[in-house]
Amino acid sequence: MLSILNSKNRQKYFIWFITITFFFVITWLVAKSIRTSPASHDLINVNNLINKENIIPIAIVGSGPAGLMAAVYGARAKIKTVVIEGNKPGGLLTETSWVENWPGNISILGNDIIENLKKQASYFGAQFLSDSVEQVDFNQWPFVLYTENGKKLHALSVIIATGATPRLLGVPGEEKYWGTGVTSCAVCDAPFFQDEEVVVVGGGDSAVEEAIQLAPYAKKITILVRKSSMRAAARMQERLAAYGKINVRYNIEVQKIIGEESQVTGVELLDNKTKEVTIMPTSGVFLAIGHDPNSGLLSDSIALNSAGYIQLPSRSQETTKSGIFAAGDVADWEYRQAGVAAGDGIKAVLDAIAFLNKIGFNTVIANKIKQNMFNEELLQATISVDQVSSISAFNHVITKNSGLVVVDFYADYCPSCLRMLPVIDAVAQQFAGEITFVKVDAEAAKELVEELFVYKVPCLFVFQNGQLIARYNEVMTKKELTLLLQQLVNSEENL
Numbered sequence: 001m002l003s004i005l006n007s008k009n010r011q012k013y014f015i016w017f018i019t020i021t022f023f024f025v026i027t028w029l030v031a032k033s034i035r036t037s038p039a040s041h042d043l044i045n046v047n048n049l050i051n052k053e054n055i056i057p058i059a060i061v062g063s064g065p066a067g068l069m070a071a072v073y074g075a076r077a078k079i080k081t082v083v084i085e086g087n088k089p090g091g092l093l094t095e096t097s098w099v100e101n102w103p104g105n106i107s108i109l110g111n112d113i114i115e116n117l118k119k120q121a122s123y124f125g126a127q128f129l130s131d132s133v134e135q136v137d138f139n140q141w142p143f144v145l146y147t148e149n150g151k152k153l154h155a156l157s158v159i160i161a162t163g164a165t166p167r168l169l170g171v172p173g174e175e176k177y178w179g180t181g182v183t184s185c186a187v188c189d190a191p192f193f194q195d196e197e198v199v200v201v202g203g204g205d206s207a208v209e210e211a212i213q214l215a216p217y218a219k220k221i222t223i224l225v226r227k228s229s230m231r232a233a234a235r236m237q238e239r240l241a242a243y244g245k246i247n248v249r250y251n252i253e254v255q256k257i258i259g260e261e262s263q264v265t266g267v268e269l270l271d272n273k274t275k276e277v278t279i280m281p282t283s284g285v286f287l288a289i290g291h292d293p294n295s296g297l298l299s300d301s302i303a304l305n306s307a308g309y310i311q312l313p314s315r316s317q318e319t320t321k322s323g324i325f326a327a328g329d330v331a332d333w334e335y336r337q338a339g340v341a342a343g344d345g346i347k348a349v350l351d352a353i354a355f356l357n358k359i360g361f362n363t364v365i366a367n368k369i370k371q372n373m374f375n376e377e378l379l380q381a382t383i384s385v386d387q388v389s390s391i392s393a394f395n396h397v398i399t400k401n402s403g404l405v406v407v408d409f410y411a412d413y414c415p416s417c418l419r420m421l422p423v424i425d426a427v428a429q430q431f432a433g434e435i436t437f438v439k440v441d442a443e444a445a446k447e448l449v450e451e452l453f454v455y456k457v458p459c460l461f462v463f464q465n466g467q468l469i470a471r472y473n474e475v476m477t478k479k480e481l482t483l484l485l486q487q488l489v490n491s492e493e494n495l
Contacts, residue, residue: 049365052142052154054374056082057361058352059145059153061133062161062294064091065338066328068117069345070159070352075124077353080366080373082127084147087419087477089130090114091163092291092329093338094415095185097213103339111415113338129376130422132477138301138321148479153374156361157323157352160298160310161345164291164329164336169201173257173264177285179456179473181264182257184287186213188414191443192455193284195219199267201254202288203230208240210288215243222280224252224269257285262453284455293330309333317348318355325351385428385437389445397438398463404435404488409449409459411442416475420458423478430482434489462488 049055058074060067063085074081093099096110122128131151137144142154166184168174174182183189186200190213198218200210203225211221221243223230228250230237240246255277256268266281293308303311303320310319310331317325327348328341366373385408388394398405408424410417421439428437442449442457452461462470462485469488476484 049142049154049369050372052369052372054151054153055142055156055369055372056080056153056374057156057356057366058082058159058349059084059143059155059157060159060161060349061145062086062091062163062328062330063089063114063118063128064093064161064163064328064341065113065117066163066341066345066348067091067159067161068114068121069342070161070327070349071121071126072117072124073346073349074352075121075126077349078125078363079353079356080127081121081125081349082129082153082374082376083121084129084131084133084145084153086162087132087475088163088416089419090118090415092166095187096209097187099338101337101339110338117342127374127376133297136297136301138324141323143323148477156359157355158325159317159345159348159352160295160319160324160326160330161328161341161348162294162297162330163341164293166287167290167292169254169287169289171254171256173259174285177257177259177262177264179459180262180453181259181283181455182285182287183456185414185416186210186286188411188416189284189286189456190214190217191411191413192449192457193218196283197222197281198284198286199224199254199280199282200286200288202290203227203232204288204290205232205236207288208232208236210286211246212239212243214286215245218284219245221246222282223248224254224267225250226253226272227251254285263455291329291336293333295330305333307333316351317344318351323352323355323359325349325355385425385439387439387441389441389448391447391451394438394440394445394448397436399466401436402465404485405438405463406435406485407438407440407461407463409440409442409445409452409454409457409461411457413443414457417458420460420475423476423481426478427481427485431485431489435485464488 057079058081060070060083063083067083071081071083093110093114098107099110100107102108102113131147131149133145134148135146142156143158145153145155194217196218197220198214200207200223207223211223214221251271251273253270253272254267255270257264258266264283264285266279267285269278269280295304295308295310302324305311310326312331313320317327319326325348327344329336388397410421424437440448456473460472461468
């Protein structure tokens with residue numbers, strides 16, 4: 001009889017143990033869900049959103065293939081989707097020529113891929129903001145994005161698709177001659193090296209691509225490879241055989257970039273096998289040595305790996321912060337292909353849509369906060385910037401204006417130039433009456449290009465009282481150019 005009672009007690013205690021354990025497990029899972037996601041009912045309450053301005057259900061930071069494909073799917077799902085284009089709309093794909101591995105196309109220009117995707121996203125209703133994010137706050141929800149032009153955006157979900165930036169050598173002379181012989185964009189700058197001898201530094205697909213883009217212009221192209229073989233795909237290396245003017249040297253490292261005045265004249269090379277140091281004459285140095293992810297903005301907000309790439313803990317595109325997703329080269333250090341980035345963008349926006357559904361966002365709530373949603377203000381410049389193409393017209397503009405004159409050299413084939421043109425228009429309007437602005441089409445003004453030693457576009461010159469006082473070869477945002485010119489105006493007033 002006693003043994004039976006003990007058996008019953010043991011059974012009762014076991015049932016209690018299982019029940020209590022189950023209760024604690026469920027409690028822990030619920031608490032974990034609340035901690036890691038803003039998906040609790042009080043956060044999606046309309047009252048927490050009606051006091052916010054510039055609300056964006058799906059905010060996409062970056063406008064390369066990853067960001068644009070995310071925009072297509074987000075807008076097609078009838079959810080307000082805004083693409084913040086960044087300082088380099090279209091990303092690195094705009095700086096390549098023919099792409100042979102884009103789905104459905106035997107061969108297509110990189111810039112055409114971007115244009116097609118943007119048109120498709122726009123067709124479905126995606127909005128594009130010509131601005132760049134300079135600060136984020138992911139510790140509150142809605143998430144907050146601060147832009148360079150002073151906008152404060154409230155995002156219900158965010159897709160990071162900021163891509164990567166070409167890596168630099170870090171050798172003497174690189175910074176000094178950047179834009180006057182050192183560059184990372186053959187698409188933009190190859191025409192300035194007609195019948196010149198140039199070098200391409202790198203051993204991957206991008207190095208082969210740069211060399212082939214230079215072939216119609218340069219007299220001789222030498223690819224300098226640091227290792228004993230190239231890591232470019234076999235198909236890419238096979239393409240080099242068709243170009244007799246392209247030569248490849250192995251086990252070579254660039255030690256220094258040499259020049260005279262504002263022009264590159266050569267490179268100091270180290271043969272890392274023989275340890276021999278030589279000087280190789282060249283007019284241009286094209287860098288193709290890899291890329292670094294554009295994730296510095298996020299270092300305090302989400303987890304990055306040791307190389308700076310965004311960590312994706314699961315098979316989804318969600319980062320370590322619920323509601324924040326990543327796609328493309330900023331999170332991909334292995335494949336780094338346009339097609340893969342586009343696929344990541346699709347996955348990221350589907351994850352974002354699932355997240356919005358999870359937290360209760362729907363058309364009813366969207367209608368209630370309609371007045372709080374972000375709507376881009378389209379500001380049209382009313383100032384017409386003069387265009388010159390001859391030396392005489394150029395000199396007339398420079399000499400007749402006693403104050404500051406800004407001259408922008410551009411080319412229609414240069415994606416960076418096309419991004420700068422609307423910036424010039426907007427800033428010209430802002431400084432109307434204070435600064436004179438002039439545009440020069442580099443293709444139509446060959447004599448001016450040679451006269452001013454323009455080796456890279458966009459190229460910005462600033463003249464004061466007829467004298468050249470500054471030269472810039474980098475793409476600038478509206479904010480950067482405004483601050484720069486305001487400093488020059490202030491210094492002029494203090495003279």
